[in-house]
Amino acid sequence: MLLKGASHRTKITDDINTDYIISGRYKFKIQDPYELAKHVMEDLDPDFFSKITKGDFIVAGRNFGCGSSREQAPMSIKYAGISAVIAKSFARIFYRNCFNLGLPLIECDTDNIDDGDALEIDLDKGILKNITKSLEIKIKPFPKTMQTLLEDGGLVSHFKKHKGFGL
Secondary structure (H helix, E strand, O other), rough: OOOEEEEEEOOOOOEEEHHHHHHHHHHHOOOOOHHHHHOOOOOOOOOHHHHHHOOEEEOOOEEOOOOOOOOHHHHHHHOOOOOEEEEEEOOOHHHHHHHHHHOOOOEOOOOOOOOOOOEEOOOOOOEEEEEEEEEEEEEOOOOHHHHHHOOOHHHHHHHHHHOOOOO
16 A cells, blocks of 8 residues: 655644544534544644645654544544554554554654655555655554555444455
8 A cells, every 4th residue: 555645743743642633622513524624633733624635644753642532533634634644653542543444553753754745655565755855764564454454444344345354
C-alpha cells in the first residue's frame, strides 16, 4: 500500500491528547462524522481543517492520542481525509481504535519532517520518503493481521467482507 501527501504539524508535538484532536465540546454534539471532521485539531490550530488535502498526514512526536479512549478522535481524523498519522509513539487504546477504523498509524522518528513536507509511505516496504528533503526513514512494520485490516478498511469492514474474522 502506497500513501502520498503533505505533512501537517502543530505547535505541540508530544502528548497530543484526544481532546486536542477533537474538542470535547463536539464529541457528543455532532453525530455526523464528516461534520465532526471539520473540527479536527481545532484547539491547536483553528484553521487546521482548511489546510488539509485528502491524503495528507498528521505528524507528531511521542504519545499521540493519549487521554480518553473515545472513537471520535480517530474518526474525525479519518473523515477529514487524513491518510495516516505519523508519530514517534501512540497511546495504546488510540492505536487500536485507529486500526479498527482502518486509519494507519506510522511509528518512526519524526524529527526530520516539517510542516508542508511532501511525503510518500510504502507500507509494504516499511519506508517513509520525505520527498522535500530527499530522505528515507524506516518505519515500524505492521503485522500481517494489521495490514489485512487496513486493506479491508478496518475491523468492521473486514468482518462484513469475510462474514467473520477470517484472518
